Amino acid sequence: MRKYMPLLLSSLIVASVLGLSGACTRGQKTVKTVTVYVSEDQVFSEPILKDFQKQTGIKVKAVYDTEEAKSTGTMNRLIAEKNNPQADVYWANEPIRAEVLKQKGISAAYVSPNAKDIPSAFKDPQGYWTGFSARARVLIVNTKVKQKPNSISAYLDPRWKGKAVMANPLFGTTTSEIAALFTLWGDQQAKAFMMALKKNKVAVSTSNGESADFVAAGQYDFSLVDSDDGVNRMRQGKPVTIVYPDQQPGQIGCFIVPNAVVLVKGAPHPQTAKKLIDFLLSPQTESKLAFADCAQIPLHAGVKMPPEMKPISAIKVMKVNYAEVAKKMIEIQPFLKSWMGL
């Protein structure tokens, strides 16, 4: 027996390695699966995907983004895999990336029956992406500030010189909002706004979360952040409040950032992919995401949500075309890099 031990051992290793590869491929054929790349934070998205798995019996395989990749790692993986798609569905945490994928020919059209009650401003007219559960770009303000800012133009007010902070405009929803301002105001006015930010000594943090922490700690008076950052700090009992900016007549409104779900072109499992998309676009999913710590605003009317959140119908929304914002976002990258001194 001892004589054959090395042979047995080496066979076992070869078998386990081959088995590892084989099991993965075989598993895909026998068990219904769906592969989803997710840029929404794992801590919020995973429970939803687990619910889907539990309800349908379809096994979900996911790749999540890291904070370090600024939530664009999975999108870039989709681009890298254009000629060899591995994913069926992309769950983006904002529609701009979904637009980029559409423009690069990586997504396929699918109009989900659950998308019909979602306002048309938050979905692609051809069905290349559909929005759900949104964040609003709000001002988080420390409660010690007596006269609260109510517009993003407060960043330029000398009263708050050196007392306001914003996240790095090269990444995430801050880039999207700045690109949205460029489409709304035109290049000249938007660039002037950006230069005036510098003049008024607006501080730049690494992320919206850090900005919210700075305001909560009293280091700065206010910051433009995502609504989930603000609601989270309020739920933690931090001395902050949130203000939906530019809500008065004649003002530009509040920039809304919905999640977006995309069917990947050439998806290995198109049927299960569509089931997952339908599930994500359901009012039930929106309600779960509203009550979760991410505190996202449902886009379906009449969905249950926590009292500290405003329904989408009560918010004056910034009117932008997300496709134009996506194009503008790429266009202004060199300007933003030079604005940051890179």
Added chain:
Amino acid sequence: MQKRAFLIGTTAILIVIGLLPVISMLVKSVFQNGHFTLSAYHGLLGSARQWVLIKHSFTLAALVTAFTTVIGVPLGILLGKTDFPLRKLFLFLFVIPLLLPPYVTAVSWFDLLGREGLLAPLLGSTLTQHIGRWLFGLPGCTFVLFSVFLPIPVILTVAFLHTINPRLEEAARSAAGWGRVLKEITLPLIFPAILLSALLVFLLTFGEFGVPNYLRYAVYPVESFTRFSAFYNFKAATAAAMPMAAITLLALIFESAFLREGTYQLQPLPEGAQRMKIHLYRFRSGVVISTTLLLLMIVIVPLLSLIIKSGGFAVYLQAINKAGESLIRSVSYAAIGATLLSILGFFSGYLIRIRAFKFWRSLDSLTLFLFALPGTVIGIGLIRLWNTPRTNFIYATPLIILLGYLAKYTALTSRISVTQLAHIPSSMEEAAQMTGASWLRRMIFIIAPLAKRGLMAAWLVGYIFSLRDTSITMLVYPAGHDTLPVRIFTLMANGSPELIAALCVILIAATLVPATLISLLPLFKRQEVWL
């Protein structure tokens, strides 16, 4: 014939797994639509930011190398050559940070000193802000990486001290005190170890991604990862990786010219030889107290802060519930990876030891080059090479992770095998050959059993490094196959600090339990030199 085929096979595997992805990445970075172009490199050299990154990377690597060498070598002498009490326990404890993904140590310091940290109420907000600025930057990165890589000079010093012929020191001691003997005999003899450890620490720090990324200090590996991951710019990512590859190559040329023979001459003491011990006498209490303080500061306090932060049993249950599958995958992939690494390392070590081919030195350099190359570079290369429909059996399965482990860590198992094989007299193999045993039979029935301690050590080192890997796995893992270190990273975005701390503690346990069990085996009770 059998031997030649096997060793050529080993070389081919190393080239396909390790070198081909890097070459493929390099070639693709200089071609656009079939035409040769250096545009990505022009962009790189033309940007002022690159010089800032180079300066940051060099400063960080130089500071960490200086601190680890200045403190690690005396510590190694203390734990390897004196009558310091509980030397083995101290050595084991000092090594712990090296066994973990470096960012775990960074997380633990943040849990302790951050704005919401355990010490925040005691320190007050002003001091916490100052410390936060210190932690998130060059000083914090230097301190964390110092504690992570300190074990390298300590272990190498201890290992080399064990190979010094005691007669040399005995002769010197008859005419001089220990101070002079250490300065004029011992330190010159272990000088290759000091240089080797400095080189390793420099390269590992230079290629480190997790800690500077977590502590937001802009260095080259972070830039390369960001260019790939956040901007999806393969060409720019490759270009950003090339200075790191060039510096790694330069360091290896240095190692090849000045160190290699010195490190390969590592031999165990002759039977019955007694090592000379330095008695600390009146300095003992002071030395013990200061060493304990250092241990507390860089190992125990961060570990304790993680344990305290993780809270109670409920958090651990939640952690297991959220990441149990990732833990199982981590342990399984690390175990399979370690087994493959031991086998590949054994044959490559054999090839290098007997200098089977003229290119033995090149093969050794290749494994070392891949080890020193930042994981992000290897990860990007693997994606470049294997992301095709025909190779989905690799790209879309955990085999891609295993290939990453083999590419990156074969140098370790190979070097352990070289040292272990040096202890086996060639007469053993020759005797078996005389009886007509084939080469493969000689390997399986004579050499492998005699080298079993080395193989076990190689497996353990392969397991630890595979388990702690983040940089390669994070880039290449297929959907549904994330490992625990990767899951900790992805959960860091808005995950609760208690959960992250609990997951870090679980990862530490997954690393230390097998390491402790294996080190307790009777096989490891005797004195061992692995390096």
